[in-house]
Amino acid sequence: MQPDLTAFAEQARQMQQRTVTAQTELEQSVVTDGTVTVVASGLGRTLAVRVEPGPGRA
Numbered sequence: 001m002q003p004d005l006t007a008f009a010e011q012a013r014q015m016q017q018r019t020v021t022a023q024t025e026l027e028q029s030v031v032t033d034g035t036v037t038v039v040a041s042g043l044g045r046t047l048a049v050r051v052e053p054g055p056g057r058a
Contacts, residue, residue, distance in 0.1 A: 022046065 022040065029036070033054030039047045 018045070 026038065035052045035054075037048075037050040037052075039049075041047055
């Protein structure tokens, strides 16, 4: 059974909100002299975060 149009629209709205929230959180993070790698699913869910310090910070 496929969801009706209302359920589909609500799921799309929730996915958009998760994406906006993730983007906001990423913009608020500060990394200097290092590298941050974020792996996320297509649904806006963060799967992994790796932070590598820059030279001389290990």
